[in-house]
Amino acid sequence: MKNLKQFLAEGATDTATVQEAAICIAYNMKHNKLTYDEAASQAGISPKALAKITDSMMEIGNKVVDQAGNLGPFLDHSGRGAAGVNHYAATLGTGASDVTPKTDFIGDKAHAISLKKSGGSGPGAQLMSAKSGEASGVVKSAIMHYENNAGNIADDKKMKKVLNILGKEMEKTATNTLNVEVSKGKDNFMLWYMKKSPRREEIIAMGHKAKDVEKHLKGELSLHRVIPSNKAAKTWLIKGVKKIGVRPLKQQFQAYIDDEKAKAAGAKVSARHLVDVEKGQLTDPKLKEQIVGVLEVAMKTQAWQTALEEFFNDNEDFKKYLVYEASSGMFKFTGQPIGKGNYKGSEAAVAKQILVFDDNGIKVYHRDIWKWSKQNTHLANKLSVAYKGSGRSKYIKMAIMANKIYDHELPTLMEELDSLDKELLTEGILGNIGKAVKDAVVKMGQAIMNFVYRVIEKIMARLQALLAQGVNNFMNILGVTIQGGYVVTPAW
Numbered sequence: 001m002k003n004l005k006q007f008l009a010e011g012a013t014d015t016a017t018v019q020e021a022a023i024c025i026a027y028n029m030k031h032n033k034l035t036y037d038e039a040a041s042q043a044g045i046s047p048k049a050l051a052k053i054t055d056s057m058m059e060i061g062n063k064v065v066d067q068a069g070n071l072g073p074f075l076d077h078s079g080r081g082a083a084g085v086n087h088y089a090a091t092l093g094t095g096a097s098d099v100t101p102k103t104d105f106i107g108d109k110a111h112a113i114s115l116k117k118s119g120g121s122g123p124g125a126q127l128m129s130a131k132s133g134e135a136s137g138v139v140k141s142a143i144m145h146y147e148n149n150a151g152n153i154a155d156d157k158k159m160k161k162v163l164n165i166l167g168k169e170m171e172k173t174a175t176n177t178l179n180v181e182v183s184k185g186k187d188n189f190m191l192w193y194m195k196k197s198p199r200r201e202e203i204i205a206m207g208h209k210a211k212d213v214e215k216h217l218k219g220e221l222s223l224h225r226v227i228p229s230n231k232a233a234k235t236w237l238i239k240g241v242k243k244i245g246v247r248p249l250k251q252q253f254q255a256y257i258d259d260e261k262a263k264a265a266g267a268k269v270s271a272r273h274l275v276d277v278e279k280g281q282l283t284d285p286k287l288k289e290q291i292v293g294v295l296e297v298a299m300k301t302q303a304w305q306t307a308l309e310e311f312f313n314d315n316e317d318f319k320k321y322l323v324y325e326a327s328s329g330m331f332k333f334t335g336q337p338i339g340k341g342n343y344k345g346s347e348a349a350v351a352k353q354i355l356v357f358d359d360n361g362i363k364v365y366h367r368d369i370w371k372w373s374k375q376n377t378h379l380a381n382k383l384s385v386a387y388k389g390s391g392r393s394k395y396i397k398m399a400i401m402a403n404k405i406y407d408h409e410l411p412t413l414m415e416e417l418d419s420l421d422k423e424l425l426t427e428g429i430l431g432n433i434g435k436a437v438k439d440a441v442v443k444m445g446q447a448i449m450n451f452v453y454r455v456i457e458k459i460m461a462r463l464q465a466l467l468a469q470g471v472n473n474f475m476n477i478l479g480v481t482i483q484g485g486y487v488v489t490p491a492w
Contacts, residue, residue: 018052019060020104020115021045023357024075025053026061027107032074043077043105063361072107076348083349087335088137092472096133101349102329109344114327114351114369116492118358138322139312141331143471145321148337154467154474158307178290179274179281184267185291186227186298189253192262193217199252203241212238220244226295246299253292257285264288319380324373327351342370356492363492405458413451420444 021043028039040050078101088096104115143153153159194200194214203213219236220243221227237243244252256262264287268274274282312318321338325331330338333349343350354366366372420443467474 016115016117018049019057019117021049021077022053022057022061023064023115024061024077024105026058026065027068027071027075030062030065031070042074045077049077060357060359060361064355064357067362068355068365070107071111071113072109075105075107078103078106078112078348083333083347085335086137086332088133088141088332091331091335092137092140094133094136094140096137096332098134099349101333102327102351103349106348109346110352112348112350112352114354116354116356118356118363118492137332138325140472141325141337142318142322144331144337145325146318147470148339149321150317152468153311153471154464156311158311159467161307178294179269179277180264180267180287180290180294181269182294185264185294188264188267189256189291189295190218190221190227192256192259193221193252196259196262197252198255199244199248203238206241208238208241216241220249224249225298249299250296253295257288257292260284262288264291267291313381316377319377320374322380323376324370327354327373328369338370342368405455405462409451409454409458412454413447416447416450417444420447 021040024043025036025039025045028034028042029036032039032042034042082099083101084099086096086099088094102114103112106112147153194217197217199220200213200217203216204210208216215236216238218227219230219233222230222233222236223243224246226249262284264284267287268282280286312322324338328343328351330336330343330350333347334343334345342352344352352369354369354372355362356364356366423443463474
């Protein structure tokens with residue numbers, strides 16, 4: 001079986017559809033002793049398809065039928081019609097709309113067959129289009145198949161490690177010594193990167209227009225999450241100019257800090273918060289260091305996405321579910337993850353077998369798609385999964401979750417502050433008032449920091465709980481959608 005690197009997309013050509021019809025007619029004529037027209041009517045062949053059937057097609061059909069054996073009482077040309085519900089859209093919300101059955105013809109309950117032409121590497125051999133609701137649905141369905149049988153992805157060591165790292169990085173952001181506003185700091189760096197950075201000069205020197213270069217640079221920052229992610233960012237990149245990597249981007253961070261002409265004063269928090277801050281901490285280099293710290297944390301939020309993609313590509317167990325869903329359409333047409341073994345239900349749109357034919361009849365007959373999928377996990381190598389934001393409402397859900405945690409912990413903070421007030425009053429009456437005030441300020445700062453850490457800890461625990469409910473649910477809450485995917489298709 002040769003591999004052809006193509007995006008999986010269901011796209012049976014007109015010729016392939018007519019050949020399916022010819023096989024159905026040949027089978028019904030032989031097994032039920034019917035005339036050509038009677039066999040066509042029994043198979044549900046449309047007049048349009050019937051008119052296109054040639055003698056050579058019938059010849060191939062007769063060879064396939066002679067070699068196939070008993071497939072049931074008669075063959076119904078299922079590929080002609082449409083299934084009821086596409087659960088990629090209805091259950092998973094991918095926007096998929098195709099309801100073409102994965103089966104091309106059906107005999108009895110056990111023989112729901114997907115027909116493939118040997119050597120078919122053209123449009124008729126494709127199974128799914130890239131970056132579509134269909135492709136997203138296949139990947140998300142494969143996740144559900146996996147989690148229903150092999151355990152939750154949240155239990156994977158890589159995923160646990162990433163969540164742990166994220167928790168620690170979030171803690172690093174919990175500081176009461178930040179002298180710059182996050183959004184203003186990001187804007188300050190972005191403006192420098194687009195107008196003054198060595199990266200800009202590097203691309204300008206390639207002969208590109210300044211306007212295009214600046215848009216490209218903004219796209220790079222968006223794709224690295226340095227600035228808010230924008231789903232159109234990839235389209236901003238100049239063709240032929242490779243997106244900057246993490247290490248070179250961090251070199252740009254240092255160039256920004258070292259650039260004496262780059263000013264960061266505009267990114268400072270309001271003056272009332274800086275009364276007791278040493279002037280040495282408010283210099284441009286120090287402010288820019290804090291801005292870079294913010295940017296580096298923002299970049300690390302992609303870690304869990306990377307871990308997911310690595311999980312997909314390194315996990316043979318997962319790949320078999322991906323190949324199975326792409327071939328059978330089980331979740332697509334039933335809305336249910338696979339149990340133990342090949343689908344045995346009654347949904348006619350779900351393929352249970354693959355029959356590969358050529359001009360000489362049957363080349364190979366895979367009577368169990370699940371078994372075939374397990375033997376062909378290599379077809380899912382180099383899976384490419386992209387992620388995009390899926391609307392503000394999802395982010396609002398996340399914000400609501402954080403607010404609830406905040407509100408739950410706030411009474412504890414207020415109790416601690418009330419206790420400090422009483423302590424300050426007592427110390428002030430009985431001892432050194434100046435010392436009491438200083439101690440109280442330190443303790444108050446620590447109480448606030450403890451409050452922030454508790455909030456972060458609970459947010460991470462909630463994220464882990466969401467992940468334990470399933471990766472699809474986890475991504476939905478975070479407002480992230482799987483987009484596209486690619487697999488290697490066999491030249492049947």
